[in-house]
Amino acid sequence: MGPAIATEIILNSRLKERFDLVYFDTKLNREISGIGKLHPQKFYELPVQYLKFFKVMIKEMPSLVLVPISQSSWGFFKDGIFILISKLFGRKVIIHLRGSNIKNWLAGAGWFINIYFRLCMKISNAVIVLGQKLRYLFADYFSDDKIFVVPNGGNYDIQPGEKQKPTEDDEKKVRLLYLGNLQYSKGIKDILGALVCLDNETISKVTLNVVGAFRAPEDKIEIIREIINFDLPVNLFPPAGKALKMELLSKADIFVFPPREPEGHPWVIIEAMAAGLPIISTDQGAITESVLDGVNGFIAAPNNPEQIAEKITMLVNDEEMRRRMGKESRRLYEENFTEDIMVERLAKVFDEVMGEVRGQ
Secondary structure, three states, rough: HHHHHHOOOOOOOOOOHOOOOOOOOOOOOHHHHEEEEEEHHHHHHHOOOOHHOOOOOOOOOOOEEEEOOOOHHHHHHHHHHHHHHHHOOOOOEEEEEEEHHHHHHHHOOOHHHHHHHHHHHHHHEEEEEHOHHHOHHHHOOHHHHHHEEEOOOOOOOOOHHHHOOOHHOOOOOEEEEOOOOOOOOHHHHHHHHHHHHHOHHHEEEEEEEOOEEEHHHHHHHHHHHHHHOOOOOEEEOOOHHHHHHHHHHHHEEEEEOOOOOOOOOOHHHHHHHHHHOOOOEEEOOOOHHHOOOOEEEEEEOOOOOHHHHHHHHHOOOOOHHHHHHHHHHHHHHHHHHEEEEEEEEHHHHHHHHHHHOOOO
């Protein structure tokens, strides 16, 4: 999951050379399917977790607490307690949103959650979002100078020139790649629908590698049935470790990730850019701040297999376009989305917020 990737990168980055980082694990879910859901066992685990957090606060007395927040009522209720405890100790708090579904969630939440959310925002000192397009999400809660933008960034050693030669079996195939959880909100159904829409000549030229975990058994059944019924050129892989992921990225020709619902700034987009791939995606969250339509890829309408098929066809039949857009992806990655750039942006936010403490 995106927040876990971000946490790992932050803890192992050069930030630890400039700040004394203390990590407190708030995870209660054993599986992805449990995220945002209430479970009786959590009622026993939560008080223990909050007690441990109290002890950490007493021992470490941090100047600043960074709290990634959930976008579900149960998840945010849990996160909000960490904000309240931190303020009880008089600490500065920055909340970190790693998505963009806040307004949709709050619109469907009850009055209590909305009041609770507003309270937590009021006592927090700043918020970090993943793109300029997402600043509006907190315009009702923070002044403009307290809303900071820090896009995702990571160091990936995939160079466009390192793409491996295809095997004899797929020598003439253009290799499409999808990385992500296999749920309809991420657009996997639309990619399969796009393959169905391709004409016979184009479909004969492509193969699609799909890498990820199914969120629901019924989704798995339906997706596999569609692949079989339409005889689609699809290879399914389980969630990939870093080595396999990098290998698949290095072998790919086109990256396709067309989410239907709000996103933040997906890590898979950054990885595809680092790999020098043209990208087909949708205008969700901050994606269009890294995938520039007609420059390093294409932006299709959400839930629109026909448009995705049109973009796939253009790229499959134009090798020069694929090469040009791939180079632009790599350039944009190096200029905007490396780990060093993300770390520097985070450090500036930390310094600015903690500077209020030092100046008092």
